[in-house]
Amino acid sequence: MLATYVVLDGYDFGAGIVHFFFAKTEKDKKNITNAIGPFWDANEVWLIATGGVLFFAFPTLYASSFSGFYLPLIMILWLLIFRAVGLELRGQVHHPMWEAIWDKAFGIASLLLALFFGVALGNVVRGVNLGMVENGISTEEAHYFFLPLWNPTFSPQANHLGIIDWFTLLLGIISVVALTIHGANWIIFKTNSDINVKLKEVIFKLNFALLGLVIISIFIWHIIEPKPFHNFFKYPFLWLLPILMLIGLLGLFKVKTLKKDGLGFLFSTLFLVGGLASTVASIFPNLLPSTNKINPSLTLYNVAADHYGLSVGVYWFIIAILLVIAYFVIQYKVFKGKMDDVGYGEH
Amino acid sequence: MLFYDRMQFAFTITFHYLFPQLTMGLSLIIVYFKWKFIKTQSEHYNDAAKFWMRIFALNFAMGVVTGIPMEFQFGTNWAKFSELTGGIIGQTLAMEGMFSFFLESSFLGLFLFGEKLLGQKLHFLTGFLVFLGSWASGFLIIATHSWMQNPVGYEVLANGKFVLNNFGALFTNPWLWPSYLHNQAASLVTASFVVAGIGAFYILNKKNVESGKLFLKTGVIFGLIASLIVAMPTGDMLAKNVVKHQPVTFAAMEGIFHTEKGGSEIILIGQPDVKNKKLDNKIAVPNILSFLTYGNWEQEVKGLEEYSEDVHPTNISGLYYGYHIMVGLGTIFIGLMAFALFQLIRKKLYTTKWVLWTLVFMMPFPYIANTTGWYTAELGRQPWLVYNLLRTAEGASPTVSSGNTLFTLLGFIGLYLLLGMLFLLLVGKIVRKGPKPQTH
Numbered sequence: 029m030l031a032t033y034v035v036l037d038g039y040d041f042g043a044g045i046v047h048f049f050f051a052k053t054e055k056d057k058k059n060i061t062n063a064i065g066p067f068w069d070a071n072e073v074w075l076i077a078t079g080g081v082l083f084f085a086f087p088t089l090y091a092s093s094f095s096g097f098y099l100p101l102i103m104i105l106w107l108l109i110f111r112a113v114g115l116e117l118r119g120q121v122h123h124p125m126w127e128a129i130w131d132k133a134f135g136i137a138s139l140l141l142a143l144f145f146g147v148a149l150g151n152v153v154r155g156v157n158l159g160m161v162e163n164g165i166s167t168e169e170a171h172y173f174f175l176p177l178w179n180p181t182f183s184p185q186a187n188h189l190g191i192i193d194w195f196t197l198l199l200g201i202i203s204v205v206a207l208t209i210h211g212a213n214w215i216i217f218k219t220n221s222d223i224n225v226k227l228k229e230v231i232f233k234l235n236f237a238l239l240g241l242v243i244i245s246i247f248i249w250h251i252i253e254p255k256p257f258h259n260f261f262k263y264p265f266l267w268l269l270p271i272l273m274l275i276g277l278l279g280l281f282k283v284k285t286l287k288k289d290g291l292g293f294l295f296s297t298l299f300l301v302g303g304l305a306s307t308v309a310s311i312f313p314n315l316l317p318s319t320n321k322i323n324p325s326l327t328l329y330n331v332a333a334d335h336y337g338l339s340v341g342v343y344w345f346i347i348a349i350l351l352v353i354a355y356f357v358i359q360y361k362v363f364k365g366k367m368d369d370v371g372y373g374e375h
Numbered sequence: 376m377l378f379y380d381r382m383q384f385a386f387t388i389t390f391h392y393l394f395p396q397l398t399m400g401l402s403l404i405i406v407y408f409k410w411k412f413i414k415t416q417s418e419h420y421n422d423a424a425k426f427w428m429r430i431f432a433l434n435f436a437m438g439v440v441t442g443i444p445m446e447f448q449f450g451t452n453w454a455k456f457s458e459l460t461g462g463i464i465g466q467t468l469a470m471e472g473m474f475s476f477f478l479e480s481s482f483l484g485l486f487l488f489g490e491k492l493l494g495q496k497l498h499f500l501t502g503f504l505v506f507l508g509s510w511a512s513g514f515l516i517i518a519t520h521s522w523m524q525n526p527v528g529y530e531v532l533a534n535g536k537f538v539l540n541n542f543g544a545l546f547t548n549p550w551l552w553p554s555y556l557h558n559q560a561a562s563l564v565t566a567s568f569v570v571a572g573i574g575a576f577y578i579l580n581k582k583n584v585e586s587g588k589l590f591l592k593t594g595v596i597f598g599l600i601a602s603l604i605v606a607m608p609t610g611d612m613l614a615k616n617v618v619k620h621q622p623v624t625f626a627a628m629e630g631i632f633h634t635e636k637g638g639s640e641i642i643l644i645g646q647p648d649v650k651n652k653k654l655d656n657k658i659a660v661p662n663i664l665s666f667l668t669y670g671n672w673e674q675e676v677k678g679l680e681e682y683s684e685d686v687h688p689t690n691i692s693g694l695y696y697g698y699h700i701m702v703g704l705g706t707i708f709i710g711l712m713a714f715a716l717f718q719l720i721r722k723k724l725y726t727t728k729w730v731l732w733t734l735v736f737m738m739p740f741p742y743i744a745n746t747t748g749w750y751t752a753e754l755g756r757q758p759w760l761v762y763n764l765l766r767t768a769e770g771a772s773p774t775v776s777s778g779n780t781l782f783t784l785l786g787f788i789g790l791y792l793l794l795g796m797l798f799l800l801l802v803g804k805i806v807r808k809g810p811k812p813q814t815h
Contacts, residue, residue, distance in 0.1 A: 069439050070480040076439075077476065079446050080469030087461020094450025094457070095772035101451055102444075102783045106790055109440045116436060117797055120804060160774065172454070174774035333462035334538040341466060348473035355481035362489050 029081060031301050033074035034145070035210075038300060039293075040068045041145075042211015044111065044138025045204065047131070050212075050230060056223045057131065061115060063218035068115065070359070072108065084341055088171055089315055089331040096156060096173040097148070100191050104144050111137035139204060146203025150196030151175070153307060154184050154252050155317030155325065170323040171331075184252060189319065195252060202241045206300060209234050209280060213293040228284045231292065235280045242277065242303075249310075256310050266309045273302030379780040380452045380771050383787060385753075387444050389746055390791050394438035396745045399513050399559060400566025401431050402506035404597060409499045419589055424502065426586070426810035427570070428486055431505075433801055435483060437794070439476075444787070446472075452780065456760050456770030460537045463529055464519045467545060471515035479508030513562070514555055521550035524752070525620050526761050537761070553616055554752075557609035560601045561748060564708060565741040567598030571715070572738035573806060575731040583809040588725055591734070595719055599712035605705055611667075617755065618668055621762065623682040624755040627691045628698040629664060630654055631678045638662035639676040642699075647692045652680065689757040689767075697750035704744040711737065 043064045051057045083090045094101060114134030118127055156173045159166035178190035186193075192200075212227040221227075249256045260266045276298030283292045311317060316326040324330070332338060405427045412420035446468060449457045457465075482504040490498045528544030529537045539545075571594025577587025617625045626632075630642045632652040641664040645657035662672045669676075679687060688694050711733065718724040725731075756762055760770045 067484070069436055070477075070484060072439060072443065073472065073476040073480045076443055076446055077469070077472035079443075079450075080465065080472035083446070083449065083457065083461050084465025084469045087465055088458050090450045090461055090465070091454035091458035091772075094447065095452070095454035095775050098451050098772070098775045098779060099783075101447060102786070105444045105447060106786060108443060109790060109794065112436065112440045113794060113797060116433075117801070120801060168774055172772075172774050174776075333465070334532075334536075337462040337466065337539040340539070340542045341469070344470060345473065348470070348477075352473065352477045355477055359481050359484060362485055362492050 029074065029078045031304050033071070033078050034304060035297050035300055036071040036074055037068075038142075038145075038207045039211050039214035040064050040071055041138045041142045042207040042209065042213075043215055044115075044134055044211065045142060045208045046212050046215060046227065046230075048135025048139065049208075050226065051223060053222075056221055059219040059221040059223070060215055061118070063215050064115075068112070072112075075108075081345070085333055085338060086315070086331045087333055089326055092158075092171045092173070092326060092331075093316055096175055097151065097191065098174065099177055100144060100148065104141065107137045107141050107144070111141065142204045142207040143200040145207075146200035147192055147196045149203070149304075149307060150199035151191060152316060153199070153249075153311060154189075154193075154195055155314075155319045157189060157320055158316070158318040158326070159320070159323035161320040161322050164322065166322060171326060195248060198241070198245055198248065202238065202245060205234055205238045205241060206296070206303070209238065210293070210296040210300060213283075213296045217289045217293045224289075228292075231280060231283045235277070235283075238280075239277060253310070259309055259312055266306075269302050269306040269309055271302070272298050273306055276300075276302055377768055377771050379777050379784055380775075381767070383452060383780060383784040384448055386784065387441065387448065387787055387791075388749075390795070391438065391441040391445055392746065392749065393742060394434045394441065395509070395513070396562045396565050396742065397569060398431050398434045398438060399509045400563035400601070401427055401434075401569070402502075402509045403563060404566055404570055404593065405431060406499075406502050406506045407593070407597075409502045413495055413499055419585060422810040423586060423589055423593075425490075426805075428483075428502070428505075429805050430802065432483060432487055433798070433805065435479070437798055439480070441791070441794070452772055452775065453760075453770050454772035454775075456765070459535055459765065459770075460761060463537055463539045463545075464522060466539065466542070467515045467519040467522070471512050471519075475508045475512035475515060477508075479505055479512065482508065510559065513559060517555045517558060518545055518548070518551055520752070521548045521554055523761050524554075524756055525550040525616075526764060531764070537764075550616055550620070553609055553612035557605060557613050558748075560604040560609055561741070561745050563597060563601035564605060565745055567594045567601055567712075568708070568734070568738055568741045570594035571598055572735050575734040576806075577809070578725055579728070579731050579735070583811065586810045591724065591731075592719060594734075595712055595715045595724070598708070599716050602705065602708040602712050606709065610702075610705070615668070621755060622677055623679065623686055624688055624694070625668075626677060626679045626682070627688045627694050628751060628755060629676070630695045630699075631664070631676055633680055634675050634678040636675060638665040638673045639668075640664060641667065644699075647695050649691050686758070688754055690754050694751060694754040697747040697754060701744050701748040701751060704740055704747075708737075708741065708744070 043060050047057060047060045051060055079090075111134055114130040114137060118130035118134065121127075156175060158173050159170045160168045160173050175189055175191050178192045179186050179188050182190070182193045182197075184193045184195040209231050212231050215221065216224045216227055246256075260270075276295045279295035280292065280299070283295075286292055313327045313329060314325045315328060315331065318325040333341075405424050408420045408424035408427065411417070412424060449461075449464075449468075482501040485493065486498065486501040486505060489501065493501065522545060525548060526537075527548045528539060528541035530540050531537055545551075570590050574587045574590025574592075574594055577583040578591065614625070617628070629639075630645060630647050631639060632647075632654075638661065640659040640661045642654065642657060642659045645654035645659070647654055664676055665674045666672050668674075679691070715724060715730055715734065718727055718730060758766055758768075760767050
């Protein structure tokens with residue numbers, strides 16, 4: 029579910045970043061908002077649903093991580109609100125200053141959201157000081173913690189960790205680049221903009237940066253987690269996940285010669301899903317690693333809800349997810365093809 | 376530390392619920408308009424359905440963006456509560472996201488942008504599904520709320536965790552159905568007053584007069600029916616539930632400090648003096664409360680003095696005012712809508728200016744009544760998060776400092792002020808444009 033949310037709202041954020049950096053004419057901008065306009069709030073429903081499922085299936089993880097990552101989570105909420113406001117309000121008043129303000133709000137909020145999501149992933153990989161251990165003694169219950177936004181050294185190995193350090197920031201930048209590519213692919217897929225040719229060039233160039241950053245991050249990963257491939261050697265089928273990611277990444281280099289506009293979006297989706305899944309596979313069964321030796325990491329097994337609740341939940345969840353898929357099929361069928369002329373924001 | 380957590384939740388939920396309370400009721404009226412259009416083929420009805428769906432969409436978007444912080448706050452600010460009860464309330468909250476939000480948001484998009492592609496019958500169906508989604512959403516939230524008010528189907532483990540042992544019980548909770556119907560009827564009151572108020576505005580403003588008459592007529596009829604249902608039977612059922620399960624709350628709501636022999640009076644007006652256990656400037660009618668509560672003029676209603684102070688609601692005055700404002704406004708709504716309907720039948724409503732003006736100015740009041748009604752429910756539950764089982768003070772996040780919570784509270788206040796102003800601007804724009812067919 030989280031992967032679905034990232035793929036869906038990811039193109040929203042990416043389109044916002046493209047809008048900010050590459051859309052010059054009014055027509056380009058309109059095309060971009062048309063391409064995401066009818067979908068963004070439905071995409072954010074995935075965030076609500078993901079949060080809800082996390083809440084009932086893993087209440088301890090929900091409680092621990094949401095209170096521990098208090099500040100960045102609330103800031104993500106603010107950014108989501110601010111971004112939605114920008115998107116919805118821009119078209120309401122036709123005045124250059126008004127449009128410029130909301131363009132910037134929309135673009136910057138999109139950029140920061142993409143960055144924050146990458147940073148969040150970095151925090152989960154790096155782990156946190158569960159139980160807030162000081163000098164070998166837990167000062168809180170074993171699964172609670174709190175992180176400030178940063179510590180003065182910006183180091184992922186400091187005693188007092190922060191949300192943002194050079195490792196999590198690196199993942200944040202990867203996220204920004206990857207989602208920009210993803211958003212650009214969505215725009216190419218959903219519109220016939222003049223900007224599309226330029227965007228293909230942008231994707232091609234950014235993809236070099238993405239490849240470089242991914243290679244750097246794999247080396248750096250060793251500093252954080254000495255045996256990142258442990259699970260992969262144990263269960264060789266897991267190699268499929270990074271291979272999917274690699275197919276997506278390499279496929280994106282062909283963006284300029286692809287026959288179908290949807291293929292580029294497919295490649296960036298593969299990259300995102302493969303990358304997220306590889307990360308989860310790498311730390312599994314940990315969900316939130318502990319950086320101290322006193323309190324154990326939060327794992328799939330020690331944070332789950334009770335058996336009865338989960339087994340009931342599985343039934344309704346399967347029904348619900350089938351319905352959700354049906355809605356999406358209907359929605360995308362009705363609105364298939366290019367969205368240039370839906371006139372979003374003028375209704 | 377608890378104070379700011381509570382203030383932040385109260386502030387963000389109050390702001391959030393300004394939007395769903397309109398959309399739930401409004402979706403029913405939109406379905407009605409669309410249905411009338413298919414029956415009569417009169418374009419007025421179709422224009423009305425599409426006009427109100429534009430208002431709905433704006434409110435829905437506001438509901439989504441202000442709703443995400445609600446769900447997140449369970450984890451961010453009430454981590455201990457989430458950890459202990461997440462296996463139960465997480466179920467209903469997750470079901471809300473999975474079953475109703477997806478339904479609502481998917482078909483809202485189809486309704487707004489898909490009329491030509493779908494044809495009229497399917498367009499009606501998408502409207503109906505939006506209605507279904509929004510009412511399912513209310514149902515699952517109130518199922519969650521009802522569990523906190525009157526916990527059922529659970530057991531408590533040795534580590535203090537509440538686990539579910541009967542899924543079905545969550546939906547047969549005696550608290551749930553009266554609350555749900557009361558709330559949905561109240562939401563319809565808000566929507567009816569808004570529809571009628573905009574209609575009256577159009578007539579007074581001499582623009583879109585034909586649509587205005589349709590809105591006014593529809594709003595008044597729905598408004599009277601809904602206002603009556605809010606009082607009887609749903610309000611009455613709910614009050615009897617409070618008497619049965621939370622008698623101390625009931626005493627505080629009604630402002631009954633002392634048990635009166637020979638029957639209790641109903642208090643209409645008066646200011647509670649909690650310290651001295653009395654009401655100032657009281658206007659009351661003898662024995663009515665006993666009759667309304669037990670159907671017996673003489674039966675005594677237990678006063679607050681009968682209960683130990685550590686189970687008294689923490690804000691007795693707020694609870695008392697919340698309840699009295701709600702009931703007072705509810706009574707006024709019935710009177711006003713009944714009179715408006717009387718004028719409508721006499722064919723004088725469209726020309727009686729003072730009634731039209733009154734309807735325009737009444738638009739904010741159902742919002743106040745809904746909000747104070749919810750304050751009654753929530754303040755009435757205090758000092759408990761889960762009634763009689765888990766105190767509010769035991770539910771807050773252990774590691775989040777009050778400084779951080781105050782910081783985010785201030786941030787929410789600033790952001791929501793901006794959001795509120797922009798919302799009014801946009802609603803104003805839609806209303807000014809009117810329900811006439813679009814040309815672009």
